[in-house]
Every structure is written in structure tokens, then in C-alpha cells.
Amino acid sequence: MGPAVTLLVGFVASLCVVAWVRGTTRKKWTSLPGPPKESWLLGNRFGTAAKSRRNTEPEGHFREFCEQYGNTFAFHDLLGAQKIFSRDIKVLQQVTSDIHTFVSDEITVEMMKMVAGGGLVAAYGDDHRRMRRIISPAFSLGQIKQITPMILQHASGLRRQIETAIEHQNVLDVTPFLDAAALDVIAEAGFGHKVRALELGLQSCELASTYSSTVSSTLAGGLSVLFVASLAKLLRWPTLVRFPLTQTHRALRRQKAIIDRIAGEILESKREELKDLSDEEVLDVGKTILSSMMKSNFLGRKETRLADDEVVGHIQTFLFAGFETTSTTLAWTLWRLSRDQALQERVRRQIKDYLVQRDVRTVSELQYEDIWSPELDLIGRVVLETLRLHPPVPTMERVSTRDTVLKLSADADLVGPTLAIGKGTKVVLGLAALSCDSEYFGANPLDFNPDRFLHLPDKHGDARFGPQGTFTFSGGPKACIGMQVALTELRSFLVELLANFRFEPADGEGTVDVMQALVYRPVVRCAGEKPEIALPLHVVRL
Numbered sequence: 001m002g003p004a005v006t007l008l009v010g011f012v013a014s015l016c017v018v019a020w021v022r023g024t025t026r027k028k029w030t031s032l033p034g035p036p037k038e039s040w041l042l043g044n045r046f047g048t049a050a051k052s053r054r055n056t057e058p059e060g061h062f063r064e065f066c067e068q069y070g071n072t073f074a075f076h077d078l079l080g081a082q083k084i085f086s087r088d089i090k091v092l093q094q095v096t097s098d099i100h101t102f103v104s105d106e107i108t109v110e111m112m113k114m115v116a117g118g119g120l121v122a123a124y125g126d127d128h129r130r131m132r133r134i135i136s137p138a139f140s141l142g143q144i145k146q147i148t149p150m151i152l153q154h155a156s157g158l159r160r161q162i163e164t165a166i167e168h169q170n171v172l173d174v175t176p177f178l179d180a181a182a183l184d185v186i187a188e189a190g191f192g193h194k195v196r197a198l199e200l201g202l203q204s205c206e207l208a209s210t211y212s213s214t215v216s217s218t219l220a221g222g223l224s225v226l227f228v229a230s231l232a233k234l235l236r237w238p239t240l241v242r243f244p245l246t247q248t249h250r251a252l253r254r255q256k257a258i259i260d261r262i263a264g265e266i267l268e269s270k271r272e273e274l275k276d277l278s279d280e281e282v283l284d285v286g287k288t289i290l291s292s293m294m295k296s297n298f299l300g301r302k303e304t305r306l307a308d309d310e311v312v313g314h315i316q317t318f319l320f321a322g323f324e325t326t327s328t329t330l331a332w333t334l335w336r337l338s339r340d341q342a343l344q345e346r347v348r349r350q351i352k353d354y355l356v357q358r359d360v361r362t363v364s365e366l367q368y369e370d371i372w373s374p375e376l377d378l379i380g381r382v383v384l385e386t387l388r389l390h391p392p393v394p395t396m397e398r399v400s401t402r403d404t405v406l407k408l409s410a411d412a413d414l415v416g417p418t419l420a421i422g423k424g425t426k427v428v429l430g431l432a433a434l435s436c437d438s439e440y441f442g443a444n445p446l447d448f449n450p451d452r453f454l455h456l457p458d459k460h461g462d463a464r465f466g467p468q469g470t471f472t473f474s475g476g477p478k479a480c481i482g483m484q485v486a487l488t489e490l491r492s493f494l495v496e497l498l499a500n501f502r503f504e505p506a507d508g509e510g511t512v513d514v515m516q517a518l519v520y521r522p523v524v525r526c527a528g529e530k531p532e533i534a535l536p537l538h539v540v541r542l
Contacts, residue, residue, distance in 0.1 A: 032072070032073055032074040032084065032419075033069040033070060033073050033074070034065070034069050034073040034074035034075050034085075035065055035068075035069065035073075035075055037076040037080075038076075040076075040079065040080045041078070041079065042078065043075070043076035043077045043078050043079075043080065043081070044061075044065070044075040044076050044077070045059075045075070045077050045078065056332075056335075056390070056512060056513065056514045056522070057389070057432075057436075057446065057514070058390065058391065058394040058432055058514050058516075058520040059394045059395060059432060059433075060432075060436075062085060062087075062394075062395070062430050062432075062433050063087075063430070063432070063433040063436050065085070066085075066087055066430065066433050066437075071086060071087050071088045071408075071409070071437075072084065072085070072086040072087075072088050072091060072406075072408060072419065073085055073086075075428075077230065077426075078226060078227060078230035079227070079230045079231060079234055080234075081230060081233065081234060081426070082426075083397070083425075083426040083427070083428050084419075084421070084425065084426070084427045084428065085395075085427075085428045085430055086406075086427060086428070086429060086430060087429075087430035087433040087434040087437060088408050088409050089409060089434065089440070089463045089465075090407050090408055090409050091406050091407070091408065091427070091429070092429050092431075092434065092471055092475065093464075093475060093476075094406060094407055095398050095406075095427055095429060096429070096471075096474055096475040096476035096478065096479070097475065097476040097477070098476075099124060099125075099128070099476060099477050099478055100124075100125070100401070101400060101401055101402060101404055102398035102399070102400055102401070102427065103124050103398060103399060103401060104122070104124075104397070104398065104399070105233060105397075105399040105426070106238035107229050107232045107233045107238050107240075107241055108229070108397065109122045109238075110232075110238050110239065110241045110242065111225070111229055111241055113313070114241065114242070114252055114253075114256060115214070115218070115252065115256075115320070115518060116316060116317050116320040116321065116518070117259075117263070117312070117313040117314070117315070117316025117317040117319075117320065118309070118310070118313030118316075118317070119131070119310075119313045119314040119315075119316065119317025119318065120132060120135065120314065120317060120478075120481065121317055121321070121478075122313070122317075128477070128478065129477075130304065131306070131310070131314070132477075132481065133304075134292060134293055134296045134304060134306065135289055135292055135293065135314065135481065136292075136481070137292045138190070138288055138289040138291070138292045139481055139482060139484065139485060141484070144368060144484055144485055144488055145367070145368040145369075147189045147485075148367060148368040148371060148488060148492065149364075149367070150185075150188060150189060151185055151189070151488065151489050151492045151493075152363060152364045152366060152371075152492050152496070153364055154181055154184050154185050154188075154198070155181070155363065155364070155492050155493045155495075155496035155497075156362070156363065156364045156496060157181065157184075157198050157199070158177060158178075158180075158181040158198060158493065158496065158497070159496050159497065159500050159501075161177055161180075161198055162174075162177060162497075162501065162539060163500075163541060165177070166539050166540075166541060170538055170539065170540070171506045171509060171536050171537070171538050171539075172536065172537060172538075172539045173534045173535060173536050174331060174334060174535050174536075174537055174539070175327070175331055175521075175522070175533060175534055175535050176201075176202050176212075177198070178327040178330045178331055178493075179197075179202060179208070179211075179212065179323065179327045180197035180198040180201070180202055180205075180208060181197075181198050181327075181493065182322065182323045182324075182326040182327040182330070182489070183195055183197045183207070183208055183211065183319070183322075183323040183327075184196065184197050184198050185322070185326075185489055186318060186319055186321075186322025186323050186326075187207070187319065189288065189322075189485070190288055190289040190290065190315075190318050190319070190322060191266050191270070191288055191289060191290040191315060191318075191319075192270070192288050192290065192291070193266050193269075195207055195208060206258065206262065207259070207262050207319075210255050210258045210259055210262075211255075211259075211319075211320070211323060211324075213251070213255055214251075214252065214255045214259075214518065215324070215517045215518055215521070215533060216517070216533065217248050217251040217252055217255065218248065218252070218516070218517045218518050224246040224247075224248050224249075225241075225246065225248050225249065225252075228240065228241055228243075228245055228246065228249065229241055259316055259319075260312065260316070263312045263315040263316050263319075264308075264312055266290065266315055267290070267308065267311050267312060267315065270290050270291070270294055271294070274294055274298060289314065289315075289318055290311075290315065293306055293311050293314060294311075297311075318482070320518065321480075321482065322482065322485075322486070324392070324518050324519055325392040325486065325519055326486055326489055326490060328390075328392055328519050328520070328521055328522075329383070329386055329387060329390065329392065329486075329490055330490060330493055330494070331521075331522050331535045332386050332389075332390040332522060333382060333383065333386040333490070333494060334497070334503050334535070334537060335512060335522060335535055335537070336382075336385075336386060336389075336448050337382070337498075337503055338503040338504050338505050338537050338538075339448075339505060340448065341502075341504070343382075343450070344498065344502070344503065346378060347378050347379055347382060347494075347498055348498050348499065348502075350375070350376060350378050350379065351376065351379070351495055351498055351499045352499065353375075354370070354373065354375050354376055355499065357375070358370065363492075363495050363496045363499055364496075366492075366495070368488065371488055371491045371492050371495065372488070372491070376491070376495070378450065379491055379494055379495065379498075380487075380491065381450035381451065381453045381454075382450045382494070383487060383490050383491060383494070384450070384453055384468060384469060384470065385448055385449065385450040385452070385453070386448075387468075387470060387472040388435040388436075388441070388470050388472065389435070389436070389446070389448060390514075390520070391431050391432050391435065391470075391472045391520075392472075392519035392520060393431065393519060393520075394430075394431055394432030394433075394520060395428050395429060395430055395431060395432065395433075396428070396429045396431060396474065397426060397427070397428045397429070398426070398427050398429065399424060399425065399426050399427070400421055400422070400423055400424065400425045400427065401423065402423050403420070403421070403422050403423050404420075404421060405418050405419065405420050405421070406418065406419040406420075406421060406427075429471075431470075431471045431472060431474070434470075434471055435470050435471065435472065439457065439459050440456070440457060440459055440460045440463060440465075441456065441457075441460065442455070442456060442457055453469060456469070466479075468483070468487075499542075500541065500542055501539050501540060501541060501542060502539075502540040502542060503537045503538070503539055503540075504537065504538040504539075504540065505537070505538065506536040506537050506538045507538075509524065509536040510524035510525055510526040510534075510536070511524065511525045511526075512524060512535065513525050513531060515531055517533065521533050522534070522535045524536065
């Protein structure tokens, strides 16, 4: 072993010792119940319980821990880190509302910047308020109504691409089609930028192929990224995650550089478009996310302007969020409907009846009011049920900036009405675990049953979940700003697809499972092969 290797091994070993000491320091709340530590390295998040539950429920072992230890418990994460997990509705509401006391730690912010840019999701305090105020006009109801016809045009384009594809094969991996369509929509609606990923194909479009590579990189090496992030947290060394320590880190850095460049080109193109316009003309350039930011920079006061790197960060964040989460939710919805043909036919019948009633020949003739019509209520419940069982982000971690007290629900008999925690305590919020709590979502919460939203338990209404009835879009000041756009897009695509195709399971194509890439994606496992991001379905044209 050469001197350089010896030094490196010694350095890494020293880091691990420091991490172990910090990770095993006793906390105030060690009296909390919780699962026994399986190993210092993997903890409970990736231990035996997690591995034994490989199926389509994201991080389902946390739900099982809740059933055994209560809704708020202590657990061990990677590298011995001690954390609190809670699916208590009061804890989720308190933590998401008080964004001064509970924040994303510096390492998580660095990771988000590396993968999704430094936009709203990475901002807190005054910066977050300023950014959200500038961007909010792009998500007004009037703007969503304005872009709905464009969304429906892209949905029609997706339908045509699938029609062409199934002329040659009945079993189709729908994920690349959904990815391309979702990227086309967010690029045009958000930034006035035509990507043409659906027309050209993912690999022929630089932005699309780069995002596709990023997703593949995180799927293949996600655990190594999490290990480095966990080590950085325990060592309190945020910039460690920037180092190209693993093959995945190096790939993400290369891909981030490409996305940085493309986002910069989008910004420069919009700046050129606006530079010779009068103030009145600038006000009339539309309400895309980018237009809202550029108007503020051209016309606003100095304190309301965004620096170029902030604008680029927002472009990256919304491209990522708008493409990855929408595409994944569409995929899970089609998978669920393929497994319940009676439900799929009910949805299709409702769509067909509505089109006849409206006397329109194609879905692209519809408007926002049609997509949200009460007469298409079943498709809305199908979307909500998919988001309940397949949230793109099943957990969310926050760290306390000061000593504080968590308020627990009255029935938290294993813990008591309150829980004192110290500064620096990490709290993991169980968004998916809460959505599978029978006390709020009724009997058989793991079953896919959209009609449950017609008769939820009284306790659900008393808990004030929010407008969509789950915590999938988070809550408080940092709740997803694009929720209504996302739901409109999901409904629009599903109306087009289900009016024209029947989706059935593809037998013999492997087992559908869930794995974490940038979000929790459907993957296919075949005997003796590595899992791949895919969702093969038998598609029949109607």
C-alpha cells in the first residue's frame, strides 16, 4: 500500500471515528420508543426491515415502525445518526409551519443545489419570502387557465407518439414517453422554452438526455450519495458533498454543469427578448415563471431583484420538480389503473360521457374549467389516491435551530402531550406513513381506493389536512407552490390517455418495484439483472 493510499485510508478512518462519536452521543429524547439499532452503518432506514419490504410502497418499513412503536419514535439512520420520526399530524403541521425553528440542514441544502438547483426549495427566511413573492404570479389561477390549452396540446402530442409506438409493439415502456411530455410542458409553461423532447426523443434532446442521465445516476449510486451526505452531517462539513468522492458524485457534477449552461442560455435568451422593450411592453410579456422573475429585475426595486445565479437556480429547480414528479405520478397512476380494469373503465366512461355532453371531438378542445369539472370528479380522486400511496417524496427531514417543544396529538399515549427537543435535533416527517394511517384515511389504507375520499373519517376533517387532503405537497410557507399546475397537468394527461387507450399489465416483463432515484420511481426487476427505471404496460388503442 503506497503512502498516498495509506494517508487516504487513515483520513477516511479518522472521519468515521469522529462520525461514530458524534452519532452515538446520547440525546435528550433517548427515552422515546423505537426499533433497535441494526447496525451503525445502515441504521434502521436501510436495514433488514427495509430490505424485507421491497415492493411498491415507498419506505413502508417506517409505517410498520409506527404501528409497533407509536406515531413518534426514535430511530438510527446511516452512520449511527439518531433522529426522531413522526407521522403525528400535529408535529407535521408545527414543523412545516415554523420555518424559522425547523429548517433543512446545510448539507441537505447543498445536496438539493447539486441535484435540483438553488431555487425556492433551498431558500429560507427573508430570501424565501422575497423569492416566493416574485414567482407567485406565475402560479395564479388566471395563469394556470391560460396555459391549460398548451398542456392539452402536449397531451395530444403524447397520445400521437404512443399511437405510433404501439403500431410496432403492444407492450410499451411508458416512462420515456411520460418523461419527455412532462419536460416539454414545464419548459414551455415555465420558461417559454420549447424542448421538443417528445418529438425528438429523450436521447436526442440535450436537456432531456441530461436529466435522464441524472435520474439513472441517482438510481445506480444513490446510497453512496446518501452515505457521503450522512458523513457530512455528522462531521458538520457541508461542502463535503461537493467533492467528487464517488462515481455518482462525479456524474452528477458533469450533468449539473450541462443543466447550468442550458439554464443560463434560457435566461440570456429572455434577457435579449426584453432588453429593448418599454416598461409597458415588459409588463405584457406573459406570466411564465421566468417572465415573473425578469419583470421584477427590470421594473422592481433593487431589494426585489434576483441575481443571475438565483434565476438560474430557479430555472433548474422548476425544471426538475415539474418534470420528475409529474412524470412519476403519471406512471404510478397508469400502473394502478392497469391493475384495476373495472376502475379504469369507470374513469373512461366518465370522460367519454363528458366529451359527448360538451359536444367536442378531441380532448385538446377542452379548457381549464372542463379539466376541473365536478363531472370528472373520479379522475380527480384517482390522482389524489395515487399521490397518497405514491408520494414522490415520502419523508422530509428538518433540523431544529433552537431548543423547543413538539406538540403531540392527544392520543400519543406512548410519549405524552409534548416532547422537548434540543437545538440540532433532526426530525423526519413521515408524509407517506401519515397517508397510510387508517385513523385518517379509513379501513385498508394500503388498498388503492379513490372512493375513500368520498367518506373519510371525521378525524381527517378535524385534522385540517389542507385543500388536497394529504401532506404530499407538504404544508406551511414552503408548501409546493406549483400544486395546482401539477394537478391540472396530471388530470389533462390522464383525460387524453384514458379516452384513447386501455392500459393492461404486461405479463412476463419482470416485477414492478419502487426505488429512489431523484424521487421514488417505478423500476422493473428481472431475475439476475439490476433493476431498471421502466414501466412496461400492454397498451391497446380504442
